């Protein structure tokens with residue numbers, strides 16, 4: 001990590017392959033390399049939460065965040081993804097980068113409560129489905145599940161329109177929550193029903209930290 005400059009890191013992430021045929025119902029869009037690189041770089045340089053850490057990527061898709069976390073020195077990265085087509089691309093990306101500390105398992109994040117992985121990870125990174133495709137609330141379920149699996153911190157992207165709700169939930173769960181970046185997320189023309197070539201939405205990058213009073 002010490003030698004990897006942000007510009008070079010972003011160039012690496014530009015070569016991560018995305019979804020072949022993105023599935024609308026799973027909200028499959030890749031975190032753009034510009035956002036992923038700045039987000040992960042900040043997580044490492046400002047908070048020291050990647051290097052030598054056990055990292056979990058929920059809804060890991062084609063692996064943008066997992067590959068990035070590994071390039072910044074994570075000790076081990078596990079991706080969890082429901083879609084086997086995405087996992088195949090994830091594995092190709094990992095092998096293109098010759099990374100030997102990144103795995104991906106096929107699992108439904110909504111059923112992770114059964115998996116008995118409680119608080120096994122230092123850091124969670126995720127760009128969850130926003131819950132806009134007849135799956136309202138899935139973003140909050142991903143968040144709650146992730147918080148249950150980390151012993152220290154979780155970083156996640158959420159639509160700015162959900163900001164007040166997230167703040168309330170963080171208080172209820174006794175986790176420290178702060179918005180560490182405000183972004184314009186450019187959803188490219190991934191899905192046919194988008195009439196415009198891209199849609200800009202306001203998104204917050206949140207940092208959550210477990211405290212001794214948190215629920216677990």
Ligand SMILES: C[S@@+](CC[C@H](N)C(=O)[O-])C[C@H]1O[C@@H](n2cnc3c(N)ncnc32)[C@H](O)[C@@H]1O
Pocket residue numbers: 026027028029030031058059060061062063064065080081082083086107108109110126127128129
């Ligand atoms: C917005 S994409 C982000 C992909 C990737 N993490 C990235 O940053 O490029 C959300 C991902 O969550 C996956 N997903 C959706 N529902 C899921 C579930 N219930 N369990 C696991 N993965 C899920 C989708 O297939 C998709 O890959």
